Amino acid sequence: MTEPTAEQIKTEKIYQQWGLTDEEYDLISEKILHRLPNYTEAGLYSVMWSEHCSYKNSKKVLRKMPNHSDRVLAGPGEDAGILDIGDNQAVVFKAESHNHPSAVEPYQGAATGVGGIIRDIFSMGAQPIALMNSLKFGPLKDGKTKHLVNEVVAGIGGYGNCIGLPTIGGEISFEDCYEHNPLVNAMCIGLLNSTDFKHGTASGDKNLIVYVGAKTGRDGIHGATFASDEFTDTKNKQRSAVQVGNPFIEKLLMDACVEIIEQHSNWILGIQDMGAAGLVSSTAEMASKAGSGLKLNLDRVPQRETGMTAYEMMLSESQERMVLCVKPEFIDDVLNFFRHFELDAVVIGEVTNDKQYRIYHHDELVTDIPVDSLTEDVPEYDRIEKQPQRMIDDKDFHFEPTISSLKETWLDMLKRPNIASKKYFYQTYDSQVKANTLVRPGSDSGVVRIRGTKKAIAVTNDSNSKYVYLNPFVGGQIAVMEAARNIVASGGLPIGITDCLNYGNPEDPEAFYELDKSVEGIASACEIIDTPVISGNVSLYNEYNEVAIYPSPMVGMVGLIDDFKKVTTSDFKHGQDLIYVLGQTADDFNGSEIQMAQMKKLKGDLRPLDLNQEKLHQDLIRQAINQGLLKSCHDLSEGGLAVALSESAFGNDLGFEIETKLTSKQMFSETQSRFLVTVAPKDQMAFENLVQRDFELLGFVSSQNIFKITTADATVQINGQAAKSNWKEAIACLMK
Amino acid sequence: MKLAVVNFPGSNCDMDLFYAIRDGIKQAVELVDYRATSLKGFDGVLIPGGFSYGDYLRSGAIAVHAPIVKEIIRFANEGKIVLGICNGFQILTELGLLPGALIQNEKSRFICETVDLEVENNQTIFTSHYQPKEVIKVPVAHGEGRYYCDEATLQELKENRQIIFKYKENINGSVDQIAGIANKEKNVLGMMPHPERAIEEILGSDDGLKLFQSLINPEVKVND
Numbered sequence: 001m002t003e004p005t006a007e008q009i010k011t012e013k014i015y016q017q018w019g020l021t022d023e024e025y026d027l028i029s030e031k032i033l034h035r036l037p038n039y040t041e042a043g044l045y046s047v048m049w050s051e052h053c054s055y056k057n058s059k060k061v062l063r064k065m066p067n068h069s070d071r072v073l074a075g076p077g078e079d080a081g082i083l084d085i086g087d088n089q090a091v092v093f094k095a096e097s098h099n100h101p102s103a104v105e106p107y108q109g110a111a112t113g114v115g116g117i118i119r120d121i122f123s124m125g126a127q128p129i130a131l132m133n134s135l136k137f138g139p140l141k142d143g144k145t146k147h148l149v150n151e152v153v154a155g156i157g158g159y160g161n162c163i164g165l166p167t168i169g170g171e172i173s174f175e176d177c178y179e180h181n182p183l184v185n186a187m188c189i190g191l192l193n194s195t196d197f198k199h200g201t202a203s204g205d206k207n208l209i210v211y212v213g214a215k216t217g218r219d220g221i222h223g224a225t226f227a228s229d230e231f232t233d234t235k236n237k238q239r240s241a242v243q244v245g246n247p248f249i250e251k252l253l254m255d256a257c258v259e260i261i262e263q264h265s266n267w268i269l270g271i272q273d274m275g276a277a278g279l280v281s282s283t284a285e286m287a288s289k290a291g292s293g294l295k296l297n298l299d300r301v302p303q304r305e306t307g308m309t310a311y312e313m314m315l316s317e318s319q320e321r322m323v324l325c326v327k328p329e330f331i332d333d334v335l336n337f338f339r340h341f342e343l344d345a346v347v348i349g350e351v352t353n354d355k356q357y358r359i360y361h362h363d364e365l366v367t368d369i370p371v372d373s374l375t376e377d378v379p380e381y382d383r384i385e386k387q388p389q390r391m392i393d394d395k396d397f398h399f400e401p402t403i404s405s406l407k408e409t410w411l412d413m414l415k416r417p418n419i420a421s422k423k424y425f426y427q428t429y430d431s432q433v434k435a436n437t438l439v440r441p442g443s444d445s446g447v448v449r450i451r452g453t454k455k456a457i458a459v460t461n462d463s464n465s466k467y468v469y470l471n472p473f474v475g476g477q478i479a480v481m482e483a484a485r486n487i488v489a490s491g492g493l494p495i496g497i498t499d500c501l502n503y504g505n506p507e508d509p510e511a512f513y514e515l516d517k518s519v520e521g522i523a524s525a526c527e528i529i530d531t532p533v534i535s536g537n538v539s540l541y542n543e544y545n546e547v548a549i550y551p552s553p554m555v556g557m558v559g560l561i562d563d564f565k566k567v568t569t570s571d572f573k574h575g576q577d578l579i580y581v582l583g584q585t586a587d588d589f590n591g592s593e594i595q596m597a598q599m600k601k602l603k604g605d606l607r608p609l610d611l612n613q614e615k616l617h618q619d620l621i622r623q624a625i626n627q628g629l630l631k632s633c634h635d636l637s638e639g640g641l642a643v644a645l646s647e648s649a650f651g652n653d654l655g656f657e658i659e660t661k662l663t664s665k666q667m668f669s670e671t672q673s674r675f676l677v678t679v680a681p682k683d684q685m686a687f688e689n690l691v692q693r694d695f696e697l698l699g700f701v702s703s704q705n706i707f708k709i710t711t712a713d714a715t716v717q718i719n720g721q722a723a724k725s726n727w728k729e730a731i732a733c734l735m736k
Numbered sequence: 737m738k739l740a741v742v743n744f745p746g747s748n749c750d751m752d753l754f755y756a757i758r759d760g761i762k763q764a765v766e767l768v769d770y771r772a773t774s775l776k777g778f779d780g781v782l783i784p785g786g787f788s789y790g791d792y793l794r795s796g797a798i799a800v801h802a803p804i805v806k807e808i809i810r811f812a813n814e815g816k817i818v819l820g821i822c823n824g825f826q827i828l829t830e831l832g833l834l835p836g837a838l839i840q841n842e843k844s845r846f847i848c849e850t851v852d853l854e855v856e857n858n859q860t861i862f863t864s865h866y867q868p869k870e871v872i873k874v875p876v877a878h879g880e881g882r883y884y885c886d887e888a889t890l891q892e893l894k895e896n897r898q899i900i901f902k903y904k905e906n907i908n909g910s911v912d913q914i915a916g917i918a919n920k921e922k923n924v925l926g927m928m929p930h931p932e933r934a935i936e937e938i939l940g941s942d943d944g945l946k947l948f949q950s951l952i953n954p955e956v957k958v959n960d
């Protein structure tokens with residue numbers, strides 16, 4: 001097959017199939033090149049100018065995020081962000097979505113999502129130390145969804161387990177809107193044992209560009225374009241755009257890259273992962289950032305298939321590949337170093353000083369364009385936004401649950417897939433490899449210690465999209481604060497976040513409103529608790545037949561624990577310990593799990609979140625943990641107090657007896673800014689003196705496995721084992 | 737005592753094992769590359785968990801062709817310490833240094849969990865610090881950890897007291913709930929659970945420590 005000519009691309013508008021608009025095409029040919037781009041060049045522009053690579057629709061919104069604090073060593077713009085944690089150490093982290101590939105080919109889509117985010121971390125010179133994930137699917141009703149869930153979970157586990165990184169936590173939830181458009185977000189955290197790190201740049205005339213890792217094949221061509229489009233019934237034949245992962249090669253690549261940067265830092269000028277839009281994106285970004293140009297010779301690229309064109313090689317998203325910029329005098333050392341790890345390593349080009357991006361293939365110059373035009377000249381769009389009609393119509397609606405039997409409602413809530421134990425899934429992830437995991441999946445945060453120090457890192461992934469759907473601004477604030485409560489409840493100080501912004505089509509004014517307002521919410525919450533947004537990604541066009549997902553920002557927060565003895569978990573520890581709830585409980589049922597249970601839909605507005613009070617409660621909990629006053633601590637979230645009490649009792653098969661002024665309904669309210677804690681009887685005065693107000697002493701932990709609640713309007717007692725089996729078996733039952 | 741931890745491409749518990757020896761029992765330990773041809777100067781060799789060669793073909797099937805393997809066989813035959821954990825156990829059965837095979841878990845899913853093990857034989861150089869029938873908590877993390885052997889082999893394992901650890905609850909469908917076995921001479925041990933992940937209480941258990949302590953103090957005789 002011969003490639004279309006430049007003329008054909010223009011007249012037949014072939015560029016449109018690749019996602020470029022007429023205006024964008026004209027801009028390229030008339031203002032940038034002053035000629036028609038050939039097939040390869042047009043392909044490069046189409047991927048580099050896709051939303052996935054260029055953020056052309058979201059850049060203006062993303063600038064609202066705070067990205068500075070005393071700890072920030074690197075923020076957005078690098079492969080991952082870096083935060084100083086003292087003692088010349090830093091944490092490096094990022095989350096990324098792999099939604100579109102996972103919808104089409106769930107195992108490989110999820111696996112390569114994990115592989116890609118790991119490369120983003122070690123390309124900064126950091127040793128990856130832990131993985132997390134946030135998954136959203138349709139309800140576990142039909143075989144198709146169950147298959148999707150099984151394959152995604154298997155792909156995540158298959159990659160992480162093989163490469164040998166612990167998956168220490170995450171979240172899985174189920175809502176109708178994700179049935180055809182699941183969300184698969186993966187996060188990796190790394191440790192940099194020095195505050196020196198490698199930038200992804202290619203600088204210095206005649207310095208060499210080295211390709212390391214797996215061979216290039218035809219997989220993943222146009223993956224970035226594909227990720228910037230919607231799904232429809234008729235547009236589902238995009239299987240060739242999905243990449244295939246090889247965690248074994250990535251393990252070799254990871255070990256080699258970490259070692260070469262640690263031991264031979266002077267050999268390497270820059271290093272970058274070949275992620276979305278593979279070779280073109282990595283090399284163009286490296287050159288553009290350094291103000292350089294590049295010359296690449298594609299004949300030297302290690303190839304898995306024969307007869308590949310320049311277009312295919314440049315756009316391939318084959319996995320497990322890195323690009324390095326190396327000084328000529330060290331080139332032999334570098335190539336030999338990687339060969340010792342049995343990895344392909346070849347020189348594929350060199351840096352130039354004329355800011356042109358030139359590609360040669362079969363001795364022909366196939367691309368000759370200004371490098372900045374791929375990265376800097378992308379148009380930025382100001383999208384129109386409009387408040388969703390539902391927000392206006394349902395503004396004054398207040399949902400009130402009906403509780404005819406507190407016992408029945410309670411037991412039913414524990415069985416709901418969004419609340420029930422997710423162990424069925426997370427026990428397939430190796431959470432303990434590396435022997436540093438202090439808190440495994442199932443508590444509020446996952447925690448890993450930093451070997452050789454007293455420090456530990458707490459990580460959580462949170463995204464309650466139901467709240468964001470009802471009120472994007474408040475929902476965005478809640479996403480950050482819920483993550484922060486999870487970190488604080490584990491004994492950590494929140495120090496920063498990464499995010500995956502999963503939304504619908506930005507050209508739809510209501511969807512764009514959701515993006516814009518929830519980012520404002522995220523930004524305002526981050527400001528209050530000093531957690532800069534240091535990395536992240538945007539995944540728009542999450543729609544199926546023009547119905548968008550709930551706006552779903554995923555917050556991946558990292559916390560620092562200065563002494564691992566302070567690590568606190570959500571499980572009750574001893575009979576007779578006193579149970580408190582910190583924070584007032586109101587009738588907050590809009591967006592709640594009980595609304596979904598009883599009304600089968602979301603409706604109504606959210607109350608504004610008092611950020612100052614939220615921060616005060618987080619600070620009080622941190623002080624209480626620092627003073628050693630808390631035996632357990634649990635963030636109150638979906639399902640409210642009734643669920644949190646049960647979850648805390650399940651771990652050690654304990655029970656509780658509480659008496660509260662709250663109503664039975666309020667046991668399921670999801671009022672924000674609350675924590676459930678236990679305190680040893682001897683510490684009662686110390687704790688109450690510390691928090692002073694906004695708390696209620698509910699009762700005590702009982703060593704008998706019986707749950708007893710007296711509310712303002714009912715008294716119930718349930719058997720702890722019966723409650724636990726509802727909670728523990730629900731998912732396995734549904735997955736059968 | 738000086739121990740070698742063999743590092744195959746794809747091994748991923750090598751450092752965990754290294755730290756267990758260096759920090760847990762404070763003995764000399766070195767990582768040895770799979771391309772090395774000598775284990776001279778070592779008193780024992782430890783084969784870590786992971787996915788050697790990506791578990792392609794079959795767990796452990798490719799690792800048996802690595803240069804270092806000749807030395808592992810020599811150690812086994814000379815009565816020196818040979819310990820294979822998880823993927824290391826799979827490599828030892830592939831090599832025929834231990835009988836039987838490790839196949840896909842009964843429920844075909846990977847399991848990561850801290851489980852109860854029973855010490856079946858505490859009269860070995862690996863287990864002398866445990867009490868008879870002691871129940872210990874040790875993490876498992878495997879997809880192909882279901883021990884399988886035929887009836888005759890099982891009888892032989894029983895007669896020779898080669899079954900060293902059993903699962904209290906059969907998590908993966910192993911024959912006779914077997915979690916770890918030794919050769920007849922009891923100098924080669926293979927086990928699916930990870931004792932190197934259970935050497936500090938803050939990690940959830942330190943019950944694995946006694947296994948490594950037994951290695952350096954084999955003269956401790958146990959009451960049976």
